[in-house]
Amino acid sequence: MNVVKFPSDEAPVTDADRRAKAYFDMEPHICDVVNMATIAVGLLDHPNRELHQFAAYRLSEMLDELKTRYYAMDFPA
Secondary structure, rough: OOOOOOOOOOOOOOOHHHHHHHHHHHHHHHHHHHHHHHHHOOOOOOHOOOOOHHHHHHHHHHHHHHHHHHHHHHOOO
């Protein structure tokens, strides 16, 4: 098992450390979006079109939330 170590409280936190933690924190959200996309694709041929429409709409919302979360990260260029 891989263990992710973050700098101790005494060590100065670099931009690279902040970016790594931010992207690490986004991982579950990215996995949720991928899972919803898989569900939406799986429902393409489902006889109840409303299920596919719901999944596609929810996927769109989740992508917007992910985009907002990504651009909210304040990192210098």
